[in-house]
Amino acid sequence: MLILECPYCGVAAEETELAAGGEAHLTRFGPGSSDDDFETYMFMRENPKGVNFERWRHANGCGKWFHAARCTMTLEVFGTYSAQTYEPPADLIKAIKKKRPDWPGYGAHK
Amino acid sequence: MRRYSAFAIAREAARYHQGWERAWAAPEPKKKYDVIIVGAGGHGLATAFYLGKNFGITNVAIIEKGWLGGGNTGRNTTIIRSNYLQDPSAAIYEKARSLYETMSQDLNYNVMFSPRGVMMLAQTESEIRGYQRTAHANAYQGVSTEFISPQRVKELCPIMNIDGPRYPVLGALWQPRGGTARHDAVAWGYARACSDMGMDIIQKCEVTGVRSEGGKVVGVDTSKGAIDCNKLAVVVAGHSSDLAQMAGFRLPMESVALQALVSEPIKPCMDVVVMANTVHGYMSQSDKGEMVIGGGTDAFNNYTQRGSFHHIEETVRALVETFPMVSRLKMLRQWGGIVDVTGDRSPIITKTPVQNMFINAGWGTGGFKAIPGSGWAMAELVAKGEPGPLSAEFGMNRFIEGRFIDESVAAGVAH
Numbered sequence: 001m002l003i004l005e006c007p008y009c010g011v012a013a014e015e016t017e018l019a020a021g022g023e024a025h026l027t028r029f030g031p032g033s034s035d036d037d038f039e040t041y042m043f044m045r046e047n048p049k050g051v052n053f054e055r056w057r058h059a060n061g062c063g064k065w066f067h068a069a070r071c072t073m074t075l076e077v078f079g080t081y082s083a084q085t086y087e088p089p090a091d092l093i094k095a096i097k098k099k100r101p102d103w104p105g106y107g108a109h110k
Numbered sequence: 111m112r113r114y115s116a117f118a119i120a121r122e123a124a125r126y127h128q129g130w131e132r133a134w135a136a137p138e139p140k141k142k143y144d145v146i147i148v149g150a151g152g153h154g155l156a157t158a159f160y161l162g163k164n165f166g167i168t169n170v171a172i173i174e175k176g177w178l179g180g181g182n183t184g185r186n187t188t189i190i191r192s193n194y195l196q197d198p199s200a201a202i203y204e205k206a207r208s209l210y211e212t213m214s215q216d217l218n219y220n221v222m223f224s225p226r227g228v229m230m231l232a233q234t235e236s237e238i239r240g241y242q243r244t245a246h247a248n249a250y251q252g253v254s255t256e257f258i259s260p261q262r263v264k265e266l267c268p269i270m271n272i273d274g275p276r277y278p279v280l281g282a283l284w285q286p287r288g289g290t291a292r293h294d295a296v297a298w299g300y301a302r303a304c305s306d307m308g309m310d311i312i313q314k315c316e317v318t319g320v321r322s323e324g325g326k327v328v329g330v331d332t333s334k335g336a337i338d339c340n341k342l343a344v345v346v347a348g349h350s351s352d353l354a355q356m357a358g359f360r361l362p363m364e365s366v367a368l369q370a371l372v373s374e375p376i377k378p379c380m381d382v383v384v385m386a387n388t389v390h391g392y393m394s395q396s397d398k399g400e401m402v403i404g405g406g407t408d409a410f411n412n413y414t415q416r417g418s419f420h421h422i423e424e425t426v427r428a429l430v431e432t433f434p435m436v437s438r439l440k441m442l443r444q445w446g447g448i449v450d451v452t453g454d455r456s457p458i459i460t461k462t463p464v465q466n467m468f469i470n471a472g473w474g475t476g477g478f479k480a481i482p483g484s485g486w487a488m489a490e491l492v493a494k495g496e497p498g499p500l501s502a503e504f505g506m507n508r509f510i511e512g513r514f515i516d517e518s519v520a521a522g523v524a525h
């Protein structure tokens with residue numbers, strides 16, 4: 001069972017308490033942007049095997065959105081962090097890199 | 111290849127069953143093939159079969175990282191139906207369903223196709239309207255379905271409680287020629303036919319890289335070394351994003367776990383397939399007597415082929431009101447598969463940014479029923495380099511053009 005710690009209320013919430021919100025840190029494009037950019041924002045996804053950054057909501061708890069770094073192959077959770085950021089915190093990236101030396105790094109495929 | 115027949119069984123019975131041949135060969139890879147297909151699931155094998163049968167292309171390798179049929183093809187709940195809403199979907203799913211009717215004869219392999227009828231329950235007012243709309247669309251598409259009354263539902267499936275307090279059964283979309291088939295047999299039957307045509311099925315061989323020169327595919331790297339090809343067909347379901355990344359592009363797709371479970375075997379009690387989309391559960395009875403049950407996918411990306419525990423409870427709970435007997439059943443086994451879900455819940459059968467590399471994926475939670483039709487369409491795309499009538503609408507460019515094939519209602523529950 002997946003357990004994520006909500007960075008706002010500090011509760012170690014299990015899956016049924018949470019709502020998954022998909023890929024994190026998407027660059028948003030709106031009216032006036034190119035078709036390519038809009039398609040990328042709306043539909044193209046990283047969907048990696050391994051380290052994944054995603055959005056979650058503590059739906060049946062404090063109700064707030066936050067971010068999580070998780071491995072899609074093992075379900076290992078590397079950490080959670082606030083929603084008020086454009087990219088994962090540097091210390092989290094460093095910690096993941098240490099655990100997964102083969103990981104190409106955040107945004108390597110973007 | 112020696113044909114299977116009643117006579118063959120009698121002959122082998124008379125000589126201690128020592129004359130049965132291997133169903134397919136286990137060759138080492140050659141240096142080069144005309145076409146390499148990655149993924150020996152139903153869709154990959156059917157693609158190979160129709161490349162040979164419809165286009166005479168037999169210098170083909172099918173490369174599989176595990177064992178053939180060990181992906182979603184061997185993990186699904188085998189529901190076959192074609193009562194989709196949009197014209198392009200109805201066309202390809204109905205083509206597939208009609209090919210299932212004669213598949214055992216075509217492959218000389220018993221796939222146990224059982225057109226026992228599939229009903230999708232309407233348990234809310236909006237579902238009644240939705241399914242009536244689908245029934246009308248199906249009439250135009252030449253797909254035989256009808257909207258039936260609660261009384262008829264009860265006649266067809268007496269174990270059902272149609273006046274449940276929370277979600278009474280208000281009617282159903284009924285496709286009498288839908289049903290089930292033996293999933294492993296579909297993969298095995300195609301594999302045997304492909305091997306017989308001289309194609310190489312290479313198991314326990316993982317593709318780890320896609321090689322291209324000047325924007326054109328030239329081969330793949332595998333755990334058994336590099337293999338060259340003129341054309342590459344990627345048919346790996348939940349692993350498609352991974353293969354696309356090897357070739358340097360992304361897909362409009364996410365991989366999630368979908369689970370199923372079966373009960374202990376019980377006496378025959380249900381001879382139709384029932385799907386309840388509002389409460390998110392579906393059930394049929396296998397020939398062995400097990401109740402085969404499925405529900406929804408996990409909500410987050412995952413490659414672990416396991417699935418979240420609470421989904422089992424949710425799925426079974428959903429069925430208890432409509433099928434009270436479920437509450438007395440012991441469940442035997444549970445398993446998961448990694449399904450490939452696109453933005454509009456429809457597949458992509460498409461050219462890619464790399465020349466001569468093609469992808470067939472995105473069948474998500476419901477591609478078992480599509481196997482022969484998808485193989486037919488994919489073989490045409492690979493052989494001609496351009497999509498034919500069945501796959502024309504399923505190109506990847508539909509996401510940039512906003513031309514979706516929205517099946518989020520028809521696909522409803524995950525099956």
Ligand SMILES: Cc1cc2nc3c(=O)[nH]c(=O)nc-3n(C[C@H](O)[C@H](O)[C@H](O)COP(=O)(O)OP(=O)(O)OC[C@H]3O[C@@H](n4cnc5c(N)ncnc54)[C@H](O)[C@@H]3O)c2cc1C
Nearest residue numbers: 149151152153175181182183187189317447477478479525
């Ligand atoms: C629990 C569950 C229930 C389902 N129920 C139904 C249902 O009732 N009706 C229905 O129509 N559909 C159903 N589906 C969906 C259906 O199973 C799939 O859509 C279909 O089987 C996909 O077939 P495929 O050949 O594309 O994929 P798969 O059978 O998954 O084959 C892909 C193959 O590619 C191989 N592969 C992956 N990566 C590599 C690599 N790098 N190198 C070499 N090989 C690789 C895999 O090992 C795998 O064998 C269900 C799915 C699940 C999981």
Ligand SMILES: [Zn+2]
Nearest residue numbers: 006009058062
């Ligand atoms: Zn919280």
